[in-house]
Amino acid sequence: MSDDAAHISRPIRPVKAATNSAEWRRYKDHLRAWKNARLEKQLDNIQAEELSEQQPSTSSITTSQTIKGRSYTLSIALPASILRNAQSNELRTYLAGQIGRAACVFNIDEIIIFNDDDQDETSQEIDHNPFSASEQLIRLLEYLECPQYLRKQFFPRQKLLEYAGLLNPLDAPHHVRTNEYWFYREGVTLPLRPAYITLFCR
Template identity: 50%
Template sequence: MDSKKVNDKKLQSWSEINKERKRKKKEYKEKAIEAKKLKEMKQEVESAKNETAKNSIEEKKEISTLSIALPGSVLENAQTEELRAYLAGQIARAVCLYQVDEVIVFDDYADEDKSKATSVEDDFGFKTIRHCCGQLARILQYLECPQYLRKHFFPIHKDLKYSGLMNPLNAPHHLSSKDESEFREGVVTNKPVKPGKGSIVYIGLRQDVHVDKLLVEGARCTVKLHMDTMNTKKLKGIVVSPDIPRKETGIYWGYRVRLAKSLAQVFSECPYKDGYDLTIGTSDKGSSIDSFHCPSYKHALIMFGGVQGLEFALENDQTIKENDPELIFDHYLNTLPGQGSKTIRTEEAILISLAGLRSKLNPKFPPVSFNQNNGTNTIISPNNESIENVEDMSRFD
């Protein structure tokens, strides 16, 4: 009898154990389902947050832009390849200092078939153009690109042989791995991701960022980081337009380079919907800058001539019927009246003209003021407040 009772107890005990196991298994499944639902809800909230952020960015007011156009033939006035490279570097520095948004390099000879040509890519795709124009455009693109991305976009090329002679731009978007910034330029990697889960982008940090969009491998993009993920295992961000950093913060985010095969294409291939609403030509034959009153503008263009001036470029362009360059611009200005030299070099004219026009320009939508002193980083704000403690980044070039 006693042994029978013990067996019954054992059977009862194992039965209870099995029931307990089933109950725990059921609880585990319920928790797993609940966790899955929570994860899906979290992803929905995050995607909604991204969409809201993008919409708010798109709704932000547009900002006025400043473009300059110059002929690539200015490089032919340099005696050696080293001087060519240094001259292009001087132009890039001037463009960056005065926060120019677009640089157009045009061919003032307009005779592509009779000249030594090269192929260069701009925002409109690959273009075959006179070699001096292509070289200037390539060097300008190289200097604008952040240092950590150059090896991805600029293979070894003879046009960049003397790039080490050029002074670095130290532009705000040329960030080191130690710099903290909400925005960064990056390149799309070939790292695998799940379908529909975006792309992995290298942004110059030890950790790559996971972005919301599926992008073509090797493409350059601007990323807005989720700052709350900076010190986490997975760094996340969203892909935005290159114009957004300046629209949101006022920080200068570099320039675009466009190629034009003639003077006419500078105007006809304008990337802005309504074209340039203010065009200024520069020449010693123009009216004095002292009496110039700048109207309000959305997109301004300032054009510089080469060694033989804008008259030479107009003469070679068969598309434009006017013979007087003054007729194709809203204003035709002499930016240095009473000059002491017979000629002003184009690289000098850019600095002189932008300095003279700086206080006169009247943008309809000026960018917000930007002022940042982040440790060793220094960025010059549009309102000219100088910030000390500049970190020398020339070692990255």
């Protein structure tokens, strides 16, 4: 676009009473040139926007190819006594489920459970249960992390998981549903017969 066309001002329409055809012709020529200049300016703006959109996309493609995930591990440490604030096994199970869901939402890689009690680990203070708070919290979090279709194989019926049915599913990326397809799916190999194995994976 030429510099002359870029600085063309909008023409002033002549008075209707004027009958001079040359004046009207000049007005129409000026109006046509002004419209062409405005159209060229709009096209230049569109081309500039397209170029600016293409450049970040190519750079984002190259950066996405080089990024391979986080170079660090995000861990949190929780005291085992956090379950002692709950009054019943149902509430303790629900509390452990909320901890697991929060850790999943914030992309926590590792949960460290430490025993901060001065009491003996085998004490039966929690509803006279013969297991410790740290053991219960660890088992509940392990149960939550396991995909639903593998829990029967890894976790038999036990007192620690008495109210595991109250736990809400994490819906984590590795918890693939039966109607979902992904590059891989977690499974477990089970002995079927001597010298034979079977792969259990839904």
